Amino acid sequence: REYAEISLKDIDQVAKSSFPLCMRHLFEKLREDHHLKHGGRMQLGLFLKGVGLKLDDALAFWKAEFSRKVGGERFDKEYAYSIRHNYGKEGKRTDYTPYSCQKIISSTPSVGDHHGCPYRHFSEENLRAALNKMGVGNRAVEDVMDKVRSRHYQLACTLTFEAVHGASCDAGINHPNQYYTDSQKILES
Ligand code: SF4
Incomplete structure (x- = not known):
């Protein structure tokens, strides 16, 4: 769709x-x-x-x-x-595709960069603060941090998705654009 x-x-x-x-x-x-x-x-x-x-x-x-x-x-x-x-309007005119989680998680942001996956690249303190700001409850934050400690970043993101939407995400998150469309589906229904 x-x-x-x-x-x-x-x-x-x-x-x-x-x-x-x-x-x-x-x-x-x-x-x-x-x-x-x-x-x-x-x-x-x-x-x-x-x-x-x-x-x-x-x-x-x-x-x-x-x-x-x-x-x-x-x-x-x-x-x-x-x-x-x-948008493919210059240079080789390739229509570049949005990055997958795997690509973002394996990127290596330096100081002053803000790209990357927060579950992988944020300090624990910053990640907790960001999750609180998103409205993730305390118990869910602990579940997310467990996944982060075992390096299951996409599962951590899936738990966040489920906490903020109050709905399950059975397929799991593997692409930021999938997170977006799954969210819109829930919010529109
Ligand atoms: Fe990380 Fe989630 Fe973004 Fe994927 S969608 S890169 S798991 S924050």
């Missing part, structure tokens, strides 16, 4: 209700810092393409943030290309 395009006016609300933690974190950092490094722009940008953000809206979305940091002119010169590129 195809989902309705995501529109710019709904994006903040949808980010809160249906983005997995990896994408929520990037989204919030972008809103906060008006900037993301390359790895974060790729991870979030391709995810947003996957959830149905059209190219024109994607350009408007990134420009609104980046222009507050680097100015609109520099955005047009240095950053707009890579967004069009992600």
Whole structure:
């Protein structure tokens, strides 16, 4: 089933209700810092393409943030290309696909990067704080932390999904875009 395009006016609300933690974190950092490094722009940008953000809206979305940091002119010169590129409108015109959990979990973010999988890459303290902010209850947080300690990051994400939606996710989470569509299915039903 195809989902309705995501529109710019709904994006903040949808980010809160249906983005997995990896994408929520990037989204919030972008809103906060008006900037993301390359790895974060790729991870979030391709995810947003996957959830149905059209190219024109994607350009408007990134420009609104980046222009507050680097100015609109520099955005047009240095950053707009890579967004069009992600949509297959530049370079080899490959239609790049959004990253899977496996790819994100095995990435190696450095200091100042916000991409990666929070279950794998956050400190325990930061992960607990992020889960609390998502509304995951104390007992569920402990279950999530158990999975993290045994390096079952996707299971940790699945437990988070189940805690915030109050519904089971039998297939388990293996892709951020699957997290999104499964969430929308539950919220729309
Ligand atoms: Fe994102 Fe996948 Fe990690 Fe969940 S398990 S936070 S969807 S990378």
